[in-house]
Amino acid sequence: MKNTLGIVFTYKYEEDLKTLTQLRSISSIPFGGRYRIVDFMLSSMVNSGVTKIGMITQNNYSSLMDHLGSGKEWDLSRKRDGLYIQPPFSSANSISLGANYRGRMEALANTMSFIRRSTEEYVLMTDADVICNMTFDDMLDYHIAKEADITLLYKEGSFSNESYNQFCFLATDEDGKVTDVTINPAKNRNKLCVGTLIIRKSLLESLVQECQSHNLYSFRRDVLQANLKDLKVYGYKCDEYFEPITSISSYYDTNMSLLDEKVREQLFGGDYSIYTKIRDEVPTVYRNTSEVSNSLIADGCVIEGKVENCIIFRGVHIHKNTVVSNSIIMQDTEIQSGCQINYVISDKDVVIRQNRKLFGYQKYPTVLPKSSVV
Secondary structure, three states: OOOEEEEEEOOOOOHHHOOOOOOOOHHHOEEOOOEEOHHHHHHHHHHOOOOEEEEEOOOOOHHHHHHHOOOHHHOOOOOOOEEEEEOOOOOHHHHHHOOOOOOHHHHHHHOHHHHHHOOOOEEEEEEOOEEEOOOOHHHHHHHHHOOOOEEEEEEEOOOOOHHHOOOEEEEEOOOOEEEEEEEOOOOOOOEEEEEEEEEEHHHHHHHHHHHHHOOOOOHHHHHHHHHOOOOOEEEEEOOOOEEEOOOHHHHHHHHHHHHOHHHHHHHHOOOOOOOOOOOOOOOOEEOOOOEEEOOEEOOOOEEOOEEEOOEEOOOOEEOOOOEEEOOEEOOOOEEOOOOEEEOEEEOOOOEEOOOOEEEOOOOOOEEEOOOOEO
16 A cells, blocks of 8 residues: 555544543543554554555644654654644634534645645545554555445444444445445444545545535535445445444443453454554562452553453552452552442543542443542
8 A cells, every 4th residue: 555645533522532532632542551542543554554644633632742753653754754743724724714623524625735745646544533453455456446436444233322323324235336325324224434435635635625615524424425426435344353432431342342362362463563652661560469350451550459350551550458340540540548449441640549439330431530539
């Protein structure tokens, strides 16, 4: 995919994730003990041979910029191509768009100077709120073989959950051509369009200009649905592990799925690595009073209490006589002695005082905001 430009939309905001996105974008939410959500899609692009990637941001992106830096960890710190962070209002003409993008086409209009300067023939566009480890070479080959205008990645299954109401669903014929695009339909919710697509750069430029001229902004409604009869739109089925993060519940479930060896093998056991910002830490210390079972624990922690079925990030200190179970404890959190923690998501730098009892439920875990003291 050396002839492909990558564009990642990192600004997506989920109302159900607002406790975790008050100070950061969804793409920079910590995940899996040492990663950020954006690491997975960014690594997948790099592993596909995409060497020029634009990250479209909107607000609360300082955490994302701190994490990505120059892109060195993803081999994107280079003299030619590399990582390009596209903040809002990158041109004088885009100030009129306001503080928030109404849709993808409006966001793309803001970064058209970057797209026009790029020499790649194809564009791979995707959201950043996805946990996956895959390459897109076969998808591009499929796109070229079908002589498609747009190729949409979709996941097949049963998606009745309300978390998927914001997504669109596809209907395809025997050849894979998309015959219908629906948003939150009452039925036929089995081909979920996950927001990843391939399109020719020249066509993308034309579509963005057309949307601008009519004050249109939605890719799904104003491009896909409006032009389905005029464009050759194909669907490409994703058979890999591919989980969008749409709510606190899906964030919790996807994290906890890492305790399943089969899921870990799918994400981390193949030929391609997931890259992230390196933070050197000493190994985790397990005191004589510690008891750990079925948990992922990052380095730099001190474990003195009981931990079961948990995801523990770097630098966490769990004191003695404390039981932490079925929880996600983020970086540099301190849980003091005598606590009982069950079904809790603790953001970074949280302090839980002595003898506190915090309980949630699997579908509705208790979420502690960043730097809070309980």
